[in-house]
Amino acid sequence: MPDLTDEQKREFEAAAFRRLLAHLRERTDVQNIDLMNLAGFCRNCLSNWYRDAATDAGVDLSKEDSREIVYGMPYAEWQARYQTEASAEKVAAFETNRPKEH
Numbered sequence: 107m108p109d110l111t112d113e114q115k116r117e118f119e120a121a122a123f124r125r126l127l128a129h130l131r132e133r134t135d136v137q138n139i140d141l142m143n144l145a146g147f148c149r150n151c152l153s154n155w156y157r158d159a160a161t162d163a164g165v166d167l168s169k170e171d172s173r174e175i176v177y178g179m180p181y182a183e184w185q186a187r188y189q190t191e192a193s194a195e196k197v198a199a200f201e202t203n204r205p206k207e208h
Contacts, residue, residue, distance in 0.1 A: 127152075131178045134188040143199045152176045 110118070130136070130149055138148035150173065157172035173181040192200075 127176060127178070130176075134184075137190060137192065137196075139192045139196050139200055142205075143196060143203060146203070146205050149173075149176050 130152075138150060141148040153169070153172040153176040156175060157167050157169060160167040160172070170181065177184045
C-alpha cells in the first residue's frame with residue numbers, strides 16, 4: 107500500500123464521499139429502506155454522520171441542513187419527488203434486520 111499523507115487520505119476520502127453522494131442522487135429509484143435492508147445504512151444515516159462530524163468540529167449544523175447536503179435538495183422535496191411506499195415485505199425485512207444504532 108502506498109504511503110499516503112494525512113492530507114492525501116482526507117482528499118481521497120472526501121472525493122469518494124462526493125462520488126457516493128452523486129451516485130445516490132442519481133439513483134433515486136433506490137429507496138432508503140432498500141439501502142437499509144441491504145447495507146444497514148441509508149441517506150439519512152449519511153446525513154447523521156455528516157452532522158456528527160460537524161458537531162465534533164464545533165460547527166452547529168441542523169438535521170435539515172445535513173440532509174440537504176446529502177440529498178442535494180431539501181429532504182421534503184426529495185420525499186415528494188422520489189419516495190415510494192415500502193412494501194410489507196420490505197418493512198418486515200427492515201424490522202428483522204434493523205440496526206441497533208442508526
